[in-house]
Amino acid sequence: MSTPIILEEGLLLRPGYFSREQQELLLEDVRSVVGIAPLFVPVMPKTGKSLSVRMTNCGDLGWVTDREGGYRYQDFHPVTGEPWPKIPQRLLELWRDVSEYDAPPQACLVNFYEPGAKMGLHQDRDEKNFKAPVVSVSLGDACLFRVGGLDRRDSTRSFKLESGDVLVLGGKSRLRYHGVDRIYPGTSTLLRHSGRVNLTMRRVTD
Structure with a gap:
């Protein structure tokens, strides 16, 4: 593991947190999750416009969005109607280590x-x-990640997230605006084809 980098108060980057072998094991965990809760295409509230990512969830709750119900958490897959699978142990261990x-x-x-x-x-x-942080893991191709302030109009900064990196948004940075501007295809050989998997853990209730 590399040395943690404090980007702002509460915004912590752990580059290379997961080794290549650990990434491969974590990817197998993800495939097991997708085998139970298949990836689906989320859509925006009201407009019904599709997001450019496919998604699924694991844990007691899962984040979903659709035209009728909007952004929300629920305890079942919107397509299969089945409960979400459990969060893999490796991710729970990560949460205990960094959250x-x-x-x-x-x-x-x-x-x-x-x-x-x-x-x-x-x-x-x-x-x-909002007391608990958001903890995310990058797997696969690198991306250009952008983070701003607590107001959408605040200035932003951008940096690359590589496969195996962990990012924590907590404390005063918990509600910072953030996004992904682009993916850099072919920058990782972890996935069978180009692409990036992002795993984002959250505490939803108290």
């Missing part, structure tokens, strides 16, 4: 970015609990 929060995560969002996918600037604020 500095006593209670375990309740949700882990799995986003799959194909080479042309991106994620606009947004806040993670659909949770009732």
